[in-house]
Amino acid sequence: MPRALLSVYDKTGVVGFARSLRELGWDLLASGGTAQVLRDASIPVVDIAEVTGYPAILGHRVVTLHPSVHGGILADTTDASHRADLERHNIAPIDLVVVSLYPFDSKPSIELIDIGGPSLVRGAAKNHARVAVVTNRSQYGDVLDELRTSGALSAGTRQQLAARAFAVTAAYDAQVAAWFARATGEDSALTAQPDALPERLTLQLEREATLRYGENPHQRGARYRVVGERSWWSSAEQLGGKEMSYLNVFDADAAWSLVHRFVEPAAVVIKHANPCGLAVAPDIETAYKRAHECDPMSAFGGIVGLNRPMTKATALALVEVFTEVVIAPEFEPAALEVLLTKKNLRILRAAQPFRDGWSLRGVDGAMLLQDHDAPVAHTSQWQVVSTKQPTPAQWRDAAVAWVTCAAVNSNAIVLVRDSSAVGIGAGQQNRVDAARIACTRAGERAQGAVAASDAFFPFRDGPDALAAVGVTAIVQPGGSQRDDESIAAANEHGMVMIFTGQRHFRH
Helix, strand or coil, rough: CCCCEECCCCCCCCCHHHHHHHHHCCCECCCHHHHHHHCCCCCEEEEEHHCCCCECCCCCCEECCHHHHHHHCCCCCCCHHHHHHHHHCCCCCCCCCEEEEECCHHHCCCHHCCCCHHHHHHHHHHHCCCCCEECCHHHHHHHHHHHHHHCCCCCCHHHHHHHHHHHHHHHHCCCCCCHHHHCCCCCCEEEEEECCCCCCCCCCCECCCCECCCCCCCCCCCEEEEECCHHHHHHCCCEECCCHHHHHHHHHHHHHHHCCCCCEEHHHHHHCCCCEEEEEEECCCHHHHHHHHHHHHHHCCEEEEEECCCCCHHHHCCCCCEEEEEEEEEEEEHHHHHHCCCCCCEECCCCCCCCCCCCEEEEECCCCCCCCCCCCCHHHEECCCCCCCCCCCHHHHHHHHHHHHHCCCCCCCEEEEEEEEEEEEEECCCCHHHHHHHHHHHHHHCCCCCCEECCCCCCCCHHHHHHHHHEEEEECCCCCCHHHHHHHHHHHCCCCEECCCCCCCCC
16 A cells, blocks of 8 residues: 655645545555644554654654655665665655645744754655655645546656655745844845855745736736745735736835835835835825826826825825825725725735845846945935035935935936925936936926935036026035036036935936
């Protein structure tokens, strides 16, 4: 009779699975906890301790680690020497291994580092030419169906199960490795020392959601979680609307990251991963309306992020505009009722984003790694290089413009007035064009605005273009060989110029 070994932490469905195996003529072995569950269900089972001659020892750290178990799993019964070893040591072959690992990721600790489970899984997967391995209860039904139909599992099925098994143990090891990396500081932020970059990163990706499509409808797309890393996406709730697409996720992430860089009530409108509107205001309704007013044309089909609960008044304003996604920390019941009248509007409730760990980006066959970019809005660290000094209002607008500009694709210019973006120039190959676009979109609102540039002005033509439309202050990193020319232009136009000393390119 074929033999199955069951050792599962998650015992959901194991009784029904084991009973079906018995009905199909299988003998059952099980580790202590699993064996007890099966005995309680009146299913004949042999405890592993009866096979090994040892009870569970060392506080359950050693249960299945024994030659009588692993010899039965790893034996190649087509090899005469293997058969001789089995006979000499009275070891019976094991044909099916069913294991679910300790849930390390749920509450990481030394005692939840599974040793016996991964050893069983890896042994069975290695010997998949003869042994089948089941690592998730979702596989029970398909395995039983094939056994009932064919009497055995095919070589192809065993190979597929083995592939899944090695992915499971790899992901599990990645969880443990990430936990140790956090504990030892190996995943801490970059320092000035080149060797602070980790020599090796253990990355495992776990699919959390299949997306409606990729960047375009003919492309498939899915969202994966980096195993061992925290993600606000893992707990986000979609309260209404169609399935998320690849770009919905990408844009929503940009909105959520940017809006949470502000402490006061703030709203952002994102289009193609760039803000086309942002405002900080005394209340969230005002913030949203001002953010939308920055560029109403671009806001059509955009993504809205709020760092305060959605109110009914804000919802009423939002539903007047075609919006793809709205994301907020909470929704008032009356606000949600209003939003749900738009059946295609994707409504997300989410926790604050995490900004620790590395920033990763894929290139062909490789990954780029850096630490997260965090624009400094503490104006005390900035240097006023112009003759004219900024007013308190200009300081406030400079901080809003600077934080917003860091979230805009380079080359980037952002104009802000009264804590609201009034013109944004994004993704240009030269800084003057970025300035012209921002000024054109601002129109008369550029009068009295503060401009932020994500990198230094290589020539004075950028400040000249901003001065021509009435911009009264510029915040920029500085560091150009021609900084003196830009400073001179600011002084000639009676403008304020502030250097931050920090560039914020974004590609």
